[in-house]
Amino acid sequence: MQIIYQYDKQAISIDCVVFGFDGAALKVLLVRCKRFSSEGSSIGNYKLPGSLIANNENLDSAVIRVMEEHIGMRSIYMRQMDVFSDPKRIDGEDLKLVNKHYNVDVSRIITVTYISLVKLNSQMISYALKNGAEWIDVDSVKRLALDHNDILIKALNHIAQQLQQEPIAFELLPKRFTIKTLRTLCEAIMGFEFDSRNFRKKILSSGYIIPTEEKEVNVSHKPALFYMFDKKLYEREAKRRFKLSLRRLPCAGGGA
Amino acid sequence: MQIIYQYDKQAISIDCVVFGFDGAALKVLLVRCKRFSSEGSSIGNYKLPGSLIANNENLDSAVIRVMEEHIGMRSIYMRQMDVFSDPKRIDGEDLKLVNKHYNVDVSRIITVTYISLVKLNSQMISYALKNGAEWIDVDSVKRLALDHNDILIKALNHIAQQLQQEPIAFELLPKRFTIKTLRTLCEAIMGFEFDSRNFRKKILSSGYIIPTEEKEVNVSHKPALFYMFDKKLYEREAKRRFKLSLRRLPCAGGGA
């Protein structure tokens, strides 16, 4: 078989799954795509924010560009997730629409997906609305354009996994937060509930979630204390943890 | 700023980090690249096996194609790792060499990296040699072409991480193996040693690593029993584990 390196009709794009937390539910940033939709295509009413890769930009800068467009800020947590490369992933009507939208003529699109985590606030919500986007409860997301539902589900599993290993929760929370808020967030990400006493115990024994002087005000119950995440302490702990575990037995055959 | 979607001069490639285990050390498959190397370029004597994406093929099939070329078989464990997209990652002399080698004219290459795990045997070693490749101890890998050293290091960390969560060890071992061999492999991947009694206890209590009737022969010491990995049992266990952990508290703030 002759191999043809068809580098001239393939485009690379990024799609971002941007998560936020409003204190109660996990939200995802979706872009309305009316210009985009059409009969006979699988394009729904919403899609994940994304873009083709522009001239001389790397993937990360494309993500930053898209983020800036929809949430108005550059400095946010972002991590590469996966690459979707099936040539049949976007084809037929969908591909025509994409070609038209971007004014290009490509026969396939390879998409690199990213996960972003932002500290959601009300300005960001209205900023998104002004720019054709919307923060939507992950639980009430309906049909999305292209294969974006698959991507979203993968992203949800991904952060649930990550939550257990890295301090990603604090990327979604304001600087000061109560233990209850942290727990609600963890429950939203994991999809199940925790025992509040054990949760609190674990959090406080971590050593890097430190109390502030502040309490909630105007709540009709005992006010909760605010805490902060101390990144420096966390990193010091992380190093120590690594050293201590040098002789530890991993679940060699798989998480037994 | 005007955004130009320069889809017409970018190529997508895959690079594979293929690991094998010879019973004593972890090996990685490297390709000699004499045709490739030149004065003034960062191209070393070896590189990871890889390729540009060919006509109408998706990334996975490109990986399979490359694997077939170097190890002569299709059916192997492979997982996507990461995407390297910095435009400056491959440029200048290196880019010219790559363009010449593939007979293309691209200004940037975006590379998706894969990890493959194979059950190494002597036929594969000679097959590789005949096809310009070589299985090399991961500990004695020197300077590689382009940014392939970075990719290799990432891959090593990746499998160390994975080993603790998925049964990847058995992708590297023959069907039948001794507990000692499994331990040696885990030690090679993790980079430190385990207590042999605790290791054995853990492995045997997993429930899905089952003894065979066979023992080692012609060893000048008590012969070790061979074991097998039972995938079906593992998957059943995995489901049960998930159910049981429904109320478990994750290390919410990060692996405390």
Add this chain to the structure above:
DNA sequence: CAATCGGAGTGTTGTTATTACACTAAGTGT
């Protein structure tokens, strides 16, 4: 201003997983 409401915050105990550690068993070779 007493009573009610709602969520914050607190400790203990039984159970399970982890670690550390030393000897005997079964073969080969001399």
Add this chain to the structure above:
DNA sequence: ACACTTAGTGTAATAACAACACTCCGATTG
């Protein structure tokens, strides 16, 4: 028979986890 080499076994101390019920504090209501 003896020496050598690696397989294979058990226990006890410690640490992490899971299950569980009540008091505290402030706001609100009547």
